[in-house]
Each structure stands twice: as C-alpha cells, then as structure tokens.
Amino acid sequence: MTAVARSWGRLTLAGKILFTVIPILLLLTAGLVLVVVLFGKPIVDFLAANIWLVRFIVAASAVLLMSVPTAFLIIYMEMKVIALMNLRIGPDRVGPFGSLLSVVHGLKVLMKEDFSPTGSDRLVFTLAPVVVYMSAVMSLLVLPFAPGLFGADINIGLLYLFAVGGLTVVGLLMAGWSSFNKYSLLGGLRSAAQVVSYEIPLTLSVVGLLILTGTMSLNQISLNQAGWFTNWYVFQQPLGALIFFIAATAEGNRTPFDLTEADSEIVAGFATEYSGMRFGFFFFAEYVNVFIVSGLFVALFLGGWNAPIAWPEAWAIHLTFDPGSTGMGLLFALLLVPPILILALAAPFYVGRSSLPWWQALIIGFVLFNVLAIVVVGGWAFISLDWVAGLLWFLGKTYLFVFTFVWMRGTLPRVRIDQLMGFAWKWLLPASLLNLFVTALAVIVINPR
Amino acid sequence: MTAAPPHGQREAPSDDPRVQLDQDAGVFEPVPPYPPRTEREAEFYTLGDGEMFINMGPQHPSTHGVLRIVLKLEGEVVVDLDPVLGYLHRGVEKLCENADYHHSIAYLDPLEYISSLFCEWPGVLAFEKLLDVQVPRRAEYIRVLSTELNRILSHSLFMGWMALDLGGLTPILWSFIERDEIAEMLAALTGQRLLYNYLRIGGVNGDINHEFMSRLGDWMSRATNQIENNLGLLNQNEIFVRRMRGLGKLDKETAFRMAVTGPNLRATGVPLDFRRAHPYSVFPELEFDIPTRDEGDCLARYLVRMDEIKQSLRIIDQCIHKMPDGPVMAKLPRLLRPRPGRAYAAVEGPRGQYAAYVVSDGTDQPFRMRIHDPSFVHLQSVGVLMPGHLIADAMAVMASLDPIMGGVDK
Incomplete structure (x- = not known):
C-alpha cells in the first residue's frame, strides 16, 4: 500500500468528498476560462444577436428551478397546517420545525425503484407524469410575479394558461389508461370528466373580467389594478371571483373536489400504480398547480403584485442610495x-x-x-426596488390562498361524483353566464361607445 | 441453480410453471379459479354488457380491516357485489371449545377489538347461567360502567371512520382524542388498552381504583363539551349531510328480515334495545332513553349513534352515584364443572346484539360455543343496500353499518 492510498484511507467521508470535488471544480473552471478566452468573442456576439434565446433559456430554467422549492414549501405547509388542525404535532424532526421533511421526501422518491407494473403500456406510463408536470411548469411562465418579473408577457396569457392547464387532464388520462389497473382507469376517467366540466365555468367566470380589462395579458391586468385596493377586480366581479375560486379548486383536484385520487374510494386514482420519481412528478405537479391557481386568482382578482394601499407621493420614501x-x-x-x-x-x-x-x-x-x-x-x-416589494406582495397574497386550499383540505369531506357534476352544470355554469351578462349590460349602460 | 438465460432470448417451455407465473404475475382477475359452485356464483361471475369487476380489498384503505368485496360495476354504479370473508378467521369458537371456562373469555376478547368488553359479556353471562352464579351488585355496576365507556369509545371511533370514508381528514383525529382518554381510563381499570379481558365468571377482575376514578371524573366534567365539539365538525357540514341523507335506506321489514339489530335497527324507527327488551344486569334500575330515527338512512344511523353517546354518559353518571359497596367477585370453586345443559345470553353492544350460546357436557370445557356477532349479520345487508349506488356511496354505506372484521370472520 502506497503512502497516498494510506492517507486516502485515513480521510473521513467529508474529506474524501472535498478532495474529489475540489479538483473537479478546479478543472472545470480552468476549462471554462479556456473556452471563454478562446471562443469568448463569437459566443457573446451570437448571444447579443439572439437575445430572445438567452431570455428563453433563463426564463425556462428559472421557472423549472422555482417549481421544485415551491412544491416543497407547499407540501410542508400542508403537512404542518393540517397537523395543527388535527391537533397533532406534525413534522418536527428534519430541519427547524421539520421544514426539511418535504425535501427528504423528494430525495426518497428519487431513490426508489423505477417500477412499472405488468401489462402496463410502458411508453405512455412513463410519459404521463412528464406531461402532467410540464403542463404545470409551463403555466408558471406567464404568471406575473412582480413588475418586470415574469417568464413571458404574452398578449393572450390567460388563454395560454387555460390551454396549457388543460393539458394536465391528458396526462392524468394517460396515467389512468396505461397503468393496467381498474382503480387507475376510474381515476383517470373521473379526472377527465371533472376537469372538462369545470373548465367551462372557469373560463366563463373570467370573461366578465376580460370585458372590463379589454386584455388577456396577465401583466396588463395586474397593472390595471394599481392604486388602492378598491381597484381590485374582486370588488367589481365578486360572483366571478367566487366561481373562479370554486372551479379552480376542482381544476387543481383539491378537497372537496379531489375525486381523482379519493383514497377511500379508488385507492389513489390515477397514481395507484405509480411509485418513485414518477409518483413524485404527480405529487409535485399537484402542489405547483395549487400555487398556480392561487397566483392566477391573485393576479386576476386581487391586484397581483400591487400593494393594497397607494402611498400618496408626498409620503413616499426615496432612498437615493445606489x-x-x-x-x-x-x-x-x-x-x-x-x-x-x-x-x-x-x-x-x-x-x-x-x-x-x-x-x-x-x-x-x-x-x-x-x-x-x-x-x-x-x-x-x-x-x-419595485420588483422586490411587488414579489413580496404577490407571494404573500398567493400563499394566503394556498393556505385557504390547505384549510379546506383539513376541514371538508369529499363530494360525490354526481353532486360534483351537478354543481358544475346546474349552478356554476348558469351563475357564470349570469355574471357575464350582468357585466356586459353594466358596461353598455355605464360606458356606451 | 442454473444461470438464468439472458432476457429476450429465453426459450419458454409452456409446461414450466415458473414461466407461466412470470407471465401472469401482476395480472389479477377477481374471478375465482374454480368452476362456480352455486347458481348465484355462476350468475354473479358472468359479466353483462358494459360491466366490469373491481376487486375491493382485502387491502383497500376503507374496507375496515380485511374485508374483500368483488364489485360488479357499470361505469361507477355498483350493480352487484360478492363479499369474500375469512381473511381474519381464527376459529374462536373452536378455540373456546378446547379451553376451560376461564380461558375462553380471553379468546372472546379480540373478536371485535373496538368493543372488547361487549364480546366478553355474553359469554360470561351464559357461563354464569350454566353455573347458577349470583353476581355481586357492585360487580354488576362496574360491568355496566366499563361497558358504557367502551360503547362511547366505539361510537366516537365510528364517527371518525365515517368521516374518513367520506374524505374528511380531521374528525378521525379529533375522535381519537376521545378514544385515547377512555382507553387510558380502561387501562387503569383493567390493565390493558385494547383487549381488556376484564369480566370474570361471577364478577370482574379487580375493583375500581383511584386512578380510574380520577381520570373518569376529570373526563366526565368535560365529556359533553368535547363530544359536542367533535359533532360540530360534521353535523353542520353541508357536504357531509348532503352525502349521507337518503343514502342506503333500510326499511323496517328488510331490517327484520336481515336480522339487523342495534343502532342500525333503531335508525329505522324500531326502539329495540336489549337493555330494555330483555333486561340483564342492573339496567332495570337505570334511567336512559332509547334514541330512534325514522329515516333508516346513513345519516340516521350516524345520528342515532351520536345520541347514544349522550345516553351512555347518563348511564355512567348514574352508575357512579348508585354504586354500592361490597365484593366484586362471587365465591366460586377453583375448577368449574357446570351441569350438562345449554345456555344463551345476549347483550346490547355498540353495534347490536352480541350473543353466546353454550352447550355444556359436564366437563370443564364448553362442549359447543356459538358466538353471534352483529358485524357479521349487518354485513349481509350490504348486499341489499349497496347495489344502485356509486362506489363512493358504497363505501359510505359500509362505514355507516360499522362492521369490525375481527367479529365478522371470528
């Protein structure tokens, strides 16, 4: 045994990791420096010429990277809040107040066996969680987090959001079909019926708002609500906001409309046969969806990133420090x-x-x-900084709604499938049409062209 | 052991059982592998147009243990069903026939593990009838006191499970607080939290002690409030009430035909309670009402149970005040040899009629022991109640009948 091997053997695990990682990092840095020195000019020129590419890559990676911590945070929040409502302690072992438990859960599902059951359609089975997760992440692109802080300001942002959000049902149906399990099939079909039914009142409930705003860009809608909180659209569209909230709960498959994964009826619905990271994708997608519907509600009805009060210009504090x-x-x-x-x-x-x-x-x-x-x-x-204040306001309002979803989960039992469909077609749809007509009438009466 | 051939180029001899197992693993059909034994079986396991089987249990989250139900579905509507029992069969009756009279009480205990004292009681009563034992009055009061506590325990768990099967997460944990306090109380009295083994032939095992009484008094002072709190979670919940009302309606005639007893029968409007109808122990001396409802649906079954909790609290209160002094065990010979004969005894439990029928041949072991368990009897009415409902409602109907699989499979 050589001296080097002996010394290596004496190192602790942390030392071994350090001694392995640091040379690799050094090598990588040297390589990067070499590349930049040799090809720096053409690369910079190319990126400057195609700034949309940079923007796309940055926005896509940021949204993708953001989705995972968001899911972790909401999962932890759900565990802890429901535990407190149940008079339990909840997670308290990993991290301060158990806050890292969801991260550990994420690592656990990563390490589990990648398993697909006999008789399943392997390709569809593998693709289904990806479709669900990607549709959730793609929806994040158009959410306006703060002034100037959004993935893309599309002028049909709302339409894009509904379209991409509707892709979820394709993924759930794929999962239900390909699992070769009747519980999964029932769950998939339930989700198809539910999401398709609730998409109609969901979309109709914002049409009244669109008449008022005249734009589908979420960024513009948020800008319209600047000033005092009385400018928020929830006061002009209370019925629309209520319908949107209920329909969004059903869209996100949350209690009391979580029939697709009703554990006391159809085990886990479409996710029955899933395990490991494939299940993890479904799980993450659900919580990212919760964040998206809350954020969408805030952006549409609760002023988005705007603070509830407009400071008079005389009171404003101006720090000229740069x-x-x-x-x-x-x-x-x-x-x-x-x-x-x-x-x-x-x-x-x-x-x-x-x-x-x-x-x-x-x-x-x-x-x-x-x-x-x-x-x-x-x-x-x-x-x-405008965007810091905006981001804080937006996240604060959004997590208030995330908390509401968690609260409902802790409190309410589940509705039956026929009650669910009846509610959508008999109550929400007429109510959203009423909202639309009243809004249109009011706009004509008050503001005739 | 030979090395396995590489995947993909395996020559599969068709008669090799391992290969067949490999191909069929994971593909499970609920149809039994043997030809149908009865006409009913043949009819059930033939699929009609657009129907499918779904195998619910024995490891389903809401079958209350290890019940397996094969459901014939059309879409999500249950057309027909076939309960498959026996996953928890332990042969309790046969075990009792091979143990002496004292031992067999311990075998009766785990029948319905939520209401153990009620499983012991009919057996003990029947043995006492065979032996002609006079039970001391203090022992009778202690029996009534501890069993009524057990009834509250069982009913509060029922409330939690009912809500859990409808998708509510919180009530089960709130009712477990109630359950845990009573379990601690009974643990102080009997030494066990779940399987008490407390009743004895001719009395009870040990007098009430200080810890039990202090826990009981502490709990009684806030029990009414606590239970009202728990009920507030569900009774005023629109979703819960709408799902339960009119669901799984059981009328009087069907209930009699199906031998339904207990709260499930009282929910159809029949005030049959064995504590009043065939009084045993000291129940003639105690005041309590028999809550009934006329609807016969799941909501009525739930509400009757919740009303019974209040009546049980009344009984406990009276027991504490009326309890006389004296011994808690009758004087009995060391070895029990009853004269040849037969005895039957029934008590009113949280689920209905618990009964035992004992035949003695003069030895120190029962010659035949027959246990009547309400869970098993109620489970047969599932066949009448479930068809025509959705899967979700099928589970709610199951939960509202409140069967415990330990008692069903014996």
Missing part, C-alpha cells in the same frame, strides 16, 4: 463593516455577563449582525 455609485468604497465597506459590527454587537454581552465565554459572545454578535443585515438590506430593497 450601491454601485460608491465604487471601491463598496468593497471596503463589505470588508470592514461586518467584523466591526459583529465585535460591536458582541461587546455588550461579553462585558455585561462575566460568565459568558468570548466565543459565545461572538456567536451572539454574529447572529445579531445577520438579522440586522437582513433587515437593512431587505428594507432597502423593499423601498428602492
């Missing part, structure tokens, strides 16, 4: 301010309590400094 303008001073500040502030914050604790060791005082100082830095930087961003 970090870029300080030049080299910024670097020095970044270098010097943290240690000085940490020491300054730690000093009172060290002086005030004689029993405190110096390193504990330093840790306290470090934590306090971090809190302070987050507050200062976040506050600065909130005040001076």
